[in-house]
Amino acid sequence: MNLQAIRILFLKDLFLSRRPLFAYFVAGLGSAGVACLPEPTLAFVGFILVITVAIASGIHLIGTLLLAETTDQTRLFVMSLPVSLLDYSIGKISVVLTTYLIPWTAMFACLTIANFVLDKQGVVVILSAIFLYLLSAFMLQLVTAVVSESVGFTICVMVGCNVGLNVFMMKLFANSEIAAVTKSDVLTWPNIVVQIVAVELVMIAVSLGLAFVLQTRKRDLV
Amino acid sequence: MTLNRDSSCQTELAASLIDVCKTYKHFELRNINFAVERGTVAGLIGPNGAGKSTTMRILMGLVQPDAGSVTALGKPISSSAASAKQDIGYFADDMRLYKPETLGWHMQFVRSLYPKWDDDYASQLLDRFGLIQQQVVKGLSHGQRVKAMLLLILARHPKLLILDEPTNGLDPVAKHEVLTELMRVVEDADRTILYSSHHTQEVEQISDSITFIDRGQVIASSTADEFLDKWKRVKLHAPESWKTPRLESLRLESSYRNLHVLTFSQFREAVPSQLQASGAVIEAIEPMTLEEIFVSSVLRGREGSQL
Amino acid sequence: MHGVYTVYMTMHSWITISLADPRPLYLQVIEQVKRRVAVGDLPPGTDLPSIRELAAGLKVSVITIKRAYLELERDGVITTRQGKGSVVADRPGLQASIQEVELRDHLKQAVSLGLLLGKTKTEMQRRIAEVYEQSQKVGK
Numbered sequence: 001m002n003l004q005a006i007r008i009l010f011l012k013d014l015f016l017s018r019r020p021l022f023a024y025f026v027a028g029l030g031s032a033g034v035a036c037l038p039e040p041t042l043a044f045v046g047f048i049l050v051i052t053v054a055i056a057s058g059i060h061l062i063g064t065l066l067l068a069e070t071t072d073q074t075r076l077f078v079m080s081l082p083v084s085l086l087d088y089s090i091g092k093i094s095v096v097l098t099t100y101l102i103p104w105t106a107m108f109a110c111l112t113i114a115n116f117v118l119d120k121q122g123v124v125v126i127l128s129a130i131f132l133y134l135l136s137a138f139m140l141q142l143v144t145a146v147v148s149e150s151v152g153f154t155i156c157v158m159v160g161c162n163v164g165l166n167v168f169m170m171k172l173f174a175n176s177e178i179a180a181v182t183k184s185d186v187l188t189w190p191n192i193v194v195q196i197v198a199v200e201l202v203m204i205a206v207s208l209g210l211a212f213v214l215q216t217r218k219r220d221l222v
Numbered sequence: 223m224t225l226n227r228d229s230s231c232q233t234e235l236a237a238s239l240i241d242v243c244k245t246y247k248h249f250e251l252r253n254i255n256f257a258v259e260r261g262t263v264a265g266l267i268g269p270n271g272a273g274k275s276t277t278m279r280i281l282m283g284l285v286q287p288d289a290g291s292v293t294a295l296g297k298p299i300s301s302s303a304a305s306a307k308q309d310i311g312y313f314a315d316d317m318r319l320y321k322p323e324t325l326g327w328h329m330q331f332v333r334s335l336y337p338k339w340d341d342d343y344a345s346q347l348l349d350r351f352g353l354i355q356q357q358v359v360k361g362l363s364h365g366q367r368v369k370a371m372l373l374l375i376l377a378r379h380p381k382l383l384i385l386d387e388p389t390n391g392l393d394p395v396a397k398h399e400v401l402t403e404l405m406r407v408v409e410d411a412d413r414t415i416l417y418s419s420h421h422t423q424e425v426e427q428i429s430d431s432i433t434f435i436d437r438g439q440v441i442a443s444s445t446a447d448e449f450l451d452k453w454k455r456v457k458l459h460a461p462e463s464w465k466t467p468r469l470e471s472l473r474l475e476s477s478y479r480n481l482h483v484l485t486f487s488q489f490r491e492a493v494p495s496q497l498q499a500s501g502a503v504i505e506a507i508e509p510m511t512l513e514e515i516f517v518s519s520v521l522r523g524r525e526g527s528q529l
Numbered sequence: 530m531h532g533v534y535t536v537y538m539t540m541h542s543w544i545t546i547s548l549a550d551p552r553p554l555y556l557q558v559i560e561q562v563k564r565r566v567a568v569g570d571l572p573p574g575t576d577l578p579s580i581r582e583l584a585a586g587l588k589v590s591v592i593t594i595k596r597a598y599l600e601l602e603r604d605g606v607i608t609t610r611q612g613k614g615s616v617v618a619d620r621p622g623l624q625a626s627i628q629e630v631e632l633r634d635h636l637k638q639a640v641s642l643g644l645l646l647g648k649t650k651t652e653m654q655r656r657i658a659e660v661y662e663q664s665q666k667v668g669k
Contacts, residue, residue, distance in 0.1 A: 002304060005304065005335065008331075008334050008335060012331055016320060016322075016323070072318050072321075073316050073317055073318040074318050074319065074320055076284070076314060076316065076317045076318070077317045077318060077319060077371075079284055080282065080284075080307070080311075080312040080313075080314075080317065081307065081332065081335050082304045082305060082306075082307040082308040082335055082336070083304050083307075083335070084301065084302045084303065084304035085301045085302065086302065087304065219285075219286040219301060220284070220285045220286060221284045221285070221301065
């Protein structure tokens with residue numbers, strides 16, 4: 001494992017994705033801002049935009065950083081350089097995750113802070129559940145992309161996760177315990193939410209591990 | 223093929239494949255035994271789909287063989303081998319650079335991974351190849367893209383160059399520029415080139431050793447001179463009843479009425495008299511071009527496998 | 530791909546090899562070196578480029594140049610010093626002897642052709658005298 005090589009590959013991909021990254025960061029903050037507006041319709045629209053940015057950035061980054069290297073044959077170029085498959089895998093997965101986390105963290109932080117400021121701490125409970133769901137969905141798409149190297153499969157998984165998200169949110173909002181906590185200005189974590197978050201965190205960790213292991217087990221790079 | 227462990231011996235190998243096999247769904251590489259001596263130019267000729275690219279990718283560790291051993295510059299090659307690639311330069315026709323970025327960016331990127339990068343030589347190459355650092359890869363023509371990729375390889379002075387059809391699709395001027403720079407590598411007795419090409423003429427001119435490959439197997443390996451010396455085409459007239467004598471190195475034959483054309487792969491002094499003794503009248507004994515030799519070898523090989 | 534060689538010349542200061550020439554490349558190199566020596570462009574003792582330098586300059590395989598140099602040495606046109614490269618042989622009458630060999634080769638070819646066409650010795654001699662006189666006239 002060559003840390004120097006990993007660092008160079010990581011920075012290279014970061015540089016290559018600078019424009020979409022910046023765009024999603026700005027769009028994310030903008031959406032989060034709109035979501036904090038007092039007018040309910042606008043806030044709702046803002047909320048949808050936030051979800052959209054989270055989903056779109058995931059697909060876009062996986063597409064350009066991971067899948068495009070195969071179709072564009074730039075991977076052949078990278079692997080002709082003195083980097084091992086391990087270096088490539090570590091660099092690649094960590095940069096895809098990092099670039100996703102930048103707008104994700106920005107939006108999550110922005111909304112959390114806004115709610116604290118507006119004295120609506122309780123909302124953070126639902127926010128956490130939803131944001132961690134988005135992150136697990138992303139990780140699932142990442143694993144799919146690594147395994148299948150296909151845009152088609154990855155989009156199928158994305159659509160599945162999207163449908164799942166709507167069902168998930170519906171159930172969340174319908175839950176009376178959660179509803180009660182949401183309206184309060186004190187941050188308490190109902191058991192159900194704790195369980196949900198735990199499952200999501202486990203899924204994220206497992207997906208990450210799986211993506212990594214499956215990527216390094218590949219023998220033929222072409 | 224035995225690997226020589228004495229490092230001072232001149233026949234040290236720059237690359238070797240021993241009993242390498244690789245199976246794909248519709249294609250198989252079988253028992254590839256192939257070696258390249260240090261300080262030489264080795265040419266690999268084969269039809270499309272013969273296995274040239276696969277062989278070279280195996281040599282670079284980009285593809286794992288199902289069996290056999292691979293070494294380059296004395297080190298074993300596998301997908302985990304990164305340090306070996308420090309001294310090897312690989313080029314493939316289907317390799318691509320990052321379209322939105324400039325040549326200059328690519329030079330910086332490659333430079334960061336190779337301590338042996340030579341800035342001065344890189345500038346010289348920019349000049350000789352007529353390339354501009356600020357140019358975006360997307361706007362490069364095919365020839366310019368090939369030269370750009372070769373620049374990225376040559377500027378770091380690799381000890382072994384593995385080039386998969388580098389002159390494909392190049393206009394004559396670009397080809398001249400590329401061959402000139404590649405031949406500069408030859409000046410150093412410690413540096414080796416392995417390259418594949420369709421252009422038999424070019425291979426004949428610059429290669430020290432030539433290997434033919436077809437349908438996943440090595441069918442012949444020798445020097446250009448040996449091929450040209452040994453292969454001959456004999457044209458003769460023979461009566462209706464004449465049957466082709468069984469001669470050892472007779473590879474192919476074709477006939478039209480009483481005119482026969484025989485192709486020999488190991489033409490010996492005795493052959494004309496043997497043919498005359500059988501009742502044929504020799505009209506001409508002709509040399510063959512490397513391309514004709516190659517095509518004959520392939521046709522013979524395919525015929526043989528059908529028996 | 531057609532079987533015709535395109536005319537394409539490679540230059541390296543004083544040697545030119547042509548792909549349009551059907552003869553083997555090493556023979557072309559040998560002939561070129563001999564010609565330069567015979568004409569006096571390469572006086573005895575002149576340093577020749579190293580095998581690899583010449584190979585790179587002419588864009589031909591090292592093995593071709595090696596063979597050419599080997600035969601040139603065997604023919605006494607060049608001498609190779611251990612570790613110091615090759616030089617044009619410092620043999621008195623080298624130029625003349627190369628030219629002699631060339632003349633003899635040409636004459637051999639002419640005689641072979643003559644014999645094939647059924648010419649007698651006297652016929653040949655007459656023909657040679659004829660050509661000689663014509664050349665003299667052109668020379669003036």
